[in-house]
Structures are given as structure tokens and as C-alpha cells.
Amino acid sequence: MAALDSHPRYIYKIVPSAAPVSEPLPERLPVSQLDQDSGFVHLSMATQVANTLKFFFKEEPLVYILRIDYERVKQDVRWESPDGKVCGPRPGEGLFPHLYNGLKLGKDEVESIAVWQNEDGWNKAINGAETWLV
Structure with a gap:
């Protein structure tokens, strides 16, 4: 477990199309x-989202990207290396935010939601979200 010297403004949860997210969000x-x-809830920083999509969601037709204000959850976030049994090594990505709050992710934690479509890969969605993915 480690802490970052500089924390992100937002962290992100990627949800597959098989688990649709609708608004208003539930608790x-x-x-x-x-x-x-x-x-724990696996999350990514903005710089980690692209590789997470390409590694875990390559075949997904669309995903829901949940943007979480780091300040709302920082007391329950641990910065850890991904578990090799779960995630496999992904060199150069550094530590990942993991949310340890009893697996609660809902309206109190999520700031906004985006829906991204997989159009021959995730690059178009990622490039179109540069101002949202910060």
C-alpha cells in the first residue's frame, strides 16, 4: 500500500454493457x-483508462465510465499494484486506486457518467473524451 504525492481530481470505474448504469443512480x-x-472496487486514473479498456474490455460494444471525485472517496482509497492473479502485470502504469468502502459505489460517490462505444477499438471514444477524462 502506498500513497501518491499528488492526487488526481477524478478516478474512474469502467462498467461493461452487461451491467447498464442508469440515472438517477441508486445508493x-x-x-x-x-x-x-x-x-474492493477496481478503479483507474485518467491515464490508466485507455489500457484498462484495451486489456479488459476489448470485445465490449460499449461501456459506462463512472467519474468519481477523488475528494469524495479518498479516505477509502488505497493505491496499490494490480493483483497479478486478477489483472496481470501492466508495466509503466504505476499504482491503481482501489476503493475499500464495503463495495459501495452509487450516487454518493459518482460525479458523472459517460457512455462510450467501441468503434473498431477504443481510440475514438478516448480521443473524444479528452476534456471529460481528466
Whole structure:
């Protein structure tokens, strides 16, 4: 477990199309099997979203990107290396934010939602979200 010297403004949760996210958000969204098995919510910084999409969501037709104001959850975030059994090594990406708050992610944590479509890869969606993905 480690802390960053400089914290991001936002951290992000990627949700596959099989678990649609609608507004208004509930108090608690359904938890993925990966998060349930890990005991925490897997999140990414803006700089990690592209590779997370390409690695885990390559075949997804669309995803929901949940933007979380870091200040809302910082007391429950641990900065950790991804678990090799779960994620596999991804050199150069550094530590990932993991949310340890009893697997609660909902209206109190999520600042906004974007829906991205996979159009022959994620580059178009990522490039179109440069001002939102900060």
C-alpha cells in the first residue's frame, strides 16, 4: 500500500454493457464479480483508462465510465499494484486506486457518467473524451 504525492481530481470505474448504469443512480450499484472476489472496487486514473479498456474490455460494444471525485472517496482509497492473479502485470502504469468502502459505489460517490462505444477499438471514444477524462 502506498500513497501518491499528488492526487488526481477524478478516478474512474469502467462498467461493461452487461451491467447498464442508469440515472438517477441508486445508493449502491451492482458489484462486478471481480470486485466481489477482490473485496474492493477496481478503479483507474485518467491515464490508466485507455489500457484498462484495451486489456479488459476489448470485445465490449460499449461501456459506462463512472467519474468519481477523488475528494469524495479518498479516505477509502488505497493505491496499490494490480493483483497479478486478477489483472496481470501492466508495466509503466504505476499504482491503481482501489476503493475499500464495503463495495459501495452509487450516487454518493459518482460525479458523472459517460457512455462510450467501441468503434473498431477504443481510440475514438478516448480521443473524444479528452476534456471529460481528466
